[in-house]
Amino acid sequence: MRPSAIPLNLPSPLTEVHDDRLRARGIRLLLKRDDLIHPEMPGNKWRKLKYNLAAAKEGGHQRLLTFGGAYSNHIRATAAAGHHFGFETVGVIRGEEHLPLNDSLAFAVGRGMTLTYLDRTAYRLKPVPEQFRPCYVLPEGGSNGHAVRGCAELVAEIPADFDVLCCACGTGGTLAGVAAALGDHQQALGFAVLKGAHFLDDEVRRLQRDAFGSATTNWTIDHDAHFGGYAKRPPELAEFIEDFQVRHGITLDFVYEAKMMCALFRRIEKGDLAGAKIVAALS
Numbered sequence: 001m002r003p004s005a006i007p008l009n010l011p012s013p014l015t016e017v018h019d020d021r022l023r024a025r026g027i028r029l030l031l032k033r034d035d036l037i038h039p040e041m042p043g044n045k046w047r048k049l050k051y052n053l054a055a056a057k058e059g060g061h062q063r064l065l066t067f068g069g070a071y072s073n074h075i076r077a078t079a080a081a082g083h084h085f086g087f088e089t090v091g092v093i094r095g096e097e098h099l100p101l102n103d104s105l106a107f108a109v110g111r112g113m114t115l116t117y118l119d120r121t122a123y124r125l126k127p128v129p130e131q132f133r134p135c136y137v138l139p140e141g142g143s144n145g146h147a148v149r150g151c152a153e154l155v156a157e158i159p160a161d162f163d164v165l166c167c168a169c170g171t172g173g174t175l176a177g178v179a180a181a182l183g184d185h186q187q188a189l190g191f192a193v194l195k196g197a198h199f200l201d202d203e204v205r206r207l208q209r210d211a212f213g214s215a216t217t218n219w220t221i222d223h224d225a226h227f228g229g230y231a232k233r234p235p236e237l238a239e240f241i242e243d244f245q246v247r248h249g250i251t252l253d254f255v256y257e258a259k260m261m262c263a264l265f266r267r268i269e270k271g272d273l274a275g276a277k278i279v280a281a282l283s
């Protein structure tokens, strides 16, 4: 694999958010703009793929296979990675086929991905269909030990004088990686976008052990940032996105980053994190 074969915006930009609500509490907030790494493999999706692509190549694989829902960013990014790095790709999609394909799946097919569908019961077991073997299997959401090692690299791109690193959590792979790379004086704070996702705490520990042999205790997950559940957009969240856009010119992704940022500002307005220097990762 030649990562330099396509232009990647690395290290991703780090930009400060200037906001009265922060200044009033002596807080500095910087955004790690991983969302700008590559238009087709944004953020943590690229970081998670990097060492998996290398492992697939090393293992002599020509085909990547992965799992996801019909709107999965990971499915899109895997299709793009296959296109750019010369792998066939197969996406095993949860549920029935709906035609015409939505934008995510149409994009994946446009990048050469073969789609196959499993009903929700069959999907749960994540079987690899016989006709697509041999292949390099990426888990749903893309998080495994290789992915976590890739995500850890975000931390070294930031000058070290910050206190807290925030990220949104889907599978927890990003949190597992960044937390493992922090210094002794630093903490990671994840915001779960799924409702009642308490399994994530065990999952982050498992991913850290998988990647590095042991788990760290320098992170916590906020389970009150789901705003009603995965991909829900209640009025409070919609208003926050609009207001943040007007103030800072950045349109936050409503599934992940807006929930993190809105929950972070809620905490700050309650008096949490006063005086801290915070880095929030956008993916």
Ligand SMILES: *Cc1c(COP(=O)(O)O)cnc(C)c1O
Pocket: 043, 044, 045, 073, 074, 141, 143, 168, 169, 170, 171, 172, 173, 174, 175, 253, 256, 257, 282, 283
């Ligand atoms: C996938 C994704 C996440 C979640 O990352 P995990 O490592 O699965 O926790 C967060 N933000 C965006 C934009 C994503 O696409």
